[in-house]
Amino acid sequence: MRGGSNILALVGTAAAILAQQAHSQAQQADDSELDRIPQGVMDTSAGSASNPAAVANTLYLEEAPEYQTNRHDLLVPLPGGNGPQFINRLFLDGHGGWQYGQSLKVLYSARLDYTTGDPGRDSFSYDLRELFLSWSLDAQRRWFIDFGRINVRNGVAYAFNPTDFFRTQSVVDETSQDPSVRRENRLGTLMLRGQYFLGGVALTAIYAPRLYEQPLALTTVPSGSDPQLRRTNADNRAELSASVDFGHDLSPQAVLFHSNDAWAYGVNMARGFGTQTTAYVEWSATRRSSLVTQAMQYGVRTGTFGDPTPPIPTDTREYLDHDLAAGVSYTTRSNVNFIVEYDLHQAGLSKTDWRHWFAAGTAGNPLLNGELWYLRDYAAVQQEPISRQSLFLRVAKDNWLSPNLSASALALIDLTGTSGLGQAEVSYRVSTRLQLELMLQTALGSRRSDFGSLPVASAYFFSVRFYL
């Protein structure tokens, strides 16, 4: 029995030692994790910060040289020849505002730009994108009135927003083809806006007055200090919109828009599926003529052309036309985001229209060529796809290869003629204030295609951005 007790004591002691060792090892592993916490990270003053200001101001200085390689064998030559190869931009960009008490805010967004090498614009220019007064009428913040130059942007799609009716004539920088970048630099419209929120419902009414009889001609280079209200306020425009939360992640927005005696209406909606996928759809309809007819009518209205006869055959009658954008965004567990979007612009150019465009352009009539390129410029300023059907693809990844490196690539594919524009971009955050960016664009396709017929074959951008 004594021997048995000894064995028992021995086994018990051994088990206790083993358990103690296991616990000790676990404790050591625990402490080795704690060893990873750098000196000084434990902040004893945590919890002492005060609430930040309600309106933030962001200001940055950016130097952005751009180099382009041009095509010299265009089937439809560009009037005036190809553009410059080297352009340099230096700009000061800012947005933010000031708050007065609990109910008044003044908000602004502007850019001061110094460009060299681009004959298409003044060296110095100042774009006042937004400047408006925002008044909250009640303590619950249900009623708002805004007045001034406001950038109103409806829609949930990524590349083309059929319900974004104030998009036309607004973009002032065409450098990037990434819609998220292009949206940042567009002009607001002088307007009066009222907005009402009631748990789950948001109603918005907008009136933007006509300030000029004649809109800005596409061929006119405004002076650098021109606020360009002729671009944004050449028509009386009004919009009513309502977004309603029906629960179950369904909160569509319906929009009714009126301009130039024509009504347009549309709906947009986005919904999530699980934790990684969102899908969206955006549709609008309006009674209008083809893009070709609209462009020529605009040319006549602005005095560019004396005769609205289009350079290619087109049906000049008005029809109920539809615009549609439908897409899916998917993010992997490793945080790579993919977007696929289909865009339909019924007033845009069909395959037959493109055939006519190239046939007219190769007829050897320089005057006609001017009109043909005018059609394309018009589509660009309207922020609409020039072709009827297109596909947008985008992939983006933050913290790629290096912690502060972000990369994205996108493709705009014209489905009417199988050509496309590709763009790859990497940006590196050197510090919280300094950011470097490199971007490559290339237009691919046959000489008789949308992107293959563009004068710029590829473009390279580099930028250094410093936040002040």
Next chain:
Amino acid sequence: MFNLQLTQLVKGCLFAGVLAAGLSGGPARAADPNAQEILAAADKVRNPAASFKFVNELVEYRNGVEDGRLALQVYSKLDPGKEQYRNLARYTRPARDAGKVFLMSGNIMWFYDPAASARIRISPQQRLIGQASNGDVLSINLEKDYKAELIGAEQINDAERKPRQTWHLNLTAASASAVYARVEYWVEKDTNYPVKSLYYSDSGRKLKLAYYSAFKSELGGIRPTQVIILDEVDASVVTRMSFSGYEKAEVPENWFDYEFLARLP
């Protein structure tokens, strides 16, 4: 005699085993408290009731050197029907992100960028806060998103290397809005203070380890005002989250309309 010795041997081994289990974290006993209740109690320590606002400042360190800093003004409101928080967060730092806002209500997320006046529907997987996930920086009741199981009692060191007697819980995702597939969670026995949590991916890979510290009196309770997050994928990365400026705040229902993001005070 042999039988007695064998019985004593078995009892001795069982005792040693229990002792070992007690020291290293063993199976839960029938008298142990309910794991889901421990989780709910820890949620009450982390999150004030009703609606409130606070400032969350995140500092990211790489190899011990500060690499980035951002701050968010967060508004949180408990959804009485779902017992889960809905959150609105506005970046106040750094300058490049200041003014951006995001809304998170369960799996519904919207992002607003004032530079583009654009509202974008995003998925919870789209990370907006560097290495920290969206769920890390907002108020979330874990009890509503996870099923808790008690692993056992365990003594562990907290962030300041002080020993703490804890309940060791295993949490598995139980709702579509759960950010992580699995979480190991250590909650102090007497106080229900969260001490440590270890987060796993769907594949079972360790993602991050978090230590809760700097407990202070805020909005009627003692709460952690600092969380140190150790990245388990990239061992050079450590993130410190500091919570401050707690205030009761009225957050009307209309603030959770995605159209309101541009209006957030």
